[in-house]
Amino acid sequence: AQKVTQAQTEISVVEKEDVTLDCVYETRDTTYYLFWYKQPPSGELVFLIRRNSFDEQNEISGRYSWNFQKSTSSFNFTITASQVVDSAVYFCALSEAKTTSGTYKYIFGTGTRLKVLA
Amino acid sequence: ETGVTQTPRHLVMGMTNKKSLKCEQHLGHNAMYWYKQSAKKPLELMFVYSLEERVENNSVPSRFSPECPNSSHLFLHLHTLQPEDSALYLCASSHTRTSGLNEQFFGPGTRLTVL
Numbered sequence: 001a002q003k004v005t006q007a008q009t010e011i012s013v014v015e016k017e018d019v020t021l022d023c024v025y026e027t028r029d030t031t032y033y034l035f036w037y038k039q040p041p042s043g044e045l046v047f048l049i050r051r052n053s054f055d056e057q058n059e060i061s062g063r064y065s066w067n068f069q070k071s072t073s074s075f076n077f078t079i080t081a082s083q084v085v086d087s088a089v090y091f092c093a094l095s096e097a098k099t100t101s102g103t104y105k106y107i108f109g110t111g112t113r114l115k116v117l118a
Numbered sequence: 119e120t121g122v123t124q125t126p127r128h129l130v131m132g133m134t135n136k137k138s139l140k141c142e143q144h145l146g147h148n149a150m151y152w153y154k155q156s157a158k159k160p161l162e163l164m165f166v167y168s169l170e171e172r173v174e175n176n177s178v179p180s181r182f183s184p185e186c187p188n189s190s191h192l193f194l195h196l197h198t199l200q201p202e203d204s205a206l207y208l209c210a211s212s213h214t215r216t217s218g219l220n221e222q223f224f225g226p227g228t229r230l231t232v233l
Contacts, residue, residue, distance in 0.1 A: 004160075033220060035221060037224075042226060043206060043208075043226050043227040043229070044224055044225060044226040044227065045208065045210075045224035046224075047221045047222070047223060047224075050220070050221050091161070095220060105163065105166070105174070106161075106163065106222065107160075108160045108161040109160060110158070110159070110160050111160075
């Protein structure tokens with residue numbers, strides 16, 4: 001069965017600190033996709049990154065970086081020099097590659113609430 | 119307008135009311151999704167439409183009835199709901215496998231309260 005675990009329910013950091021959000025997944029598929037979404041207080045989930053299972057290169061985008069390790073089934077997300085605007089709930093998701101309908105079914109983690117204090 | 123829009127943003131209804139949630143996407147996608155987000159629970163996929171055809175129904179009670187008249191619009195018709203149905207209802211859209219990348223784009227959600 002597919003599963004996404006975000007063990008950290010809530011994290012609080014002081015502005016300018018670095019913070020890492022953990023994501024561990026389970027799947028039997030060899031081809032799959034991993035995602036991170038941000039949900040600010042407004043409610044809308046904002047897409048941050050997509051990774052496919054064949055691409056283990058780490059990625060950096062500004063203050064955001066992602067570490068994908070198939071050996072440990074983890075896809076962790078680090079925010080460097082956190083800012084108050086980073087306060088949100090962050091969701092990790094896994095997408096099946098095999099669907100007969102051509103659509104993508106996401107399995108979401110329970111989310112990690114990040115609070116960045118000024 | 120751009121992206122995915124949802125109306126209304128907030129809805130309070132009694133258990134005997136009938137109401138509808140509306141979702142509209144302006145991204146040229148051909149798949150649309152309804153999710154339910156309750157406190158302290160993972161997002162729950164409710165329905166999936168691909169090319170206006172329902173392709174998935176995740177054991178959702180019949181008091182929730184989806185409708186997808188075209189690839190840009192998705193409705194969720196509600197009737198005789200229960201208080202435990204109070205949640206944030208999120209709509210999303212994406213390309214289908216053959217037509218593009220697979221990330222889903224979400225609307226801002228409708229915050230539903232059932233009294």
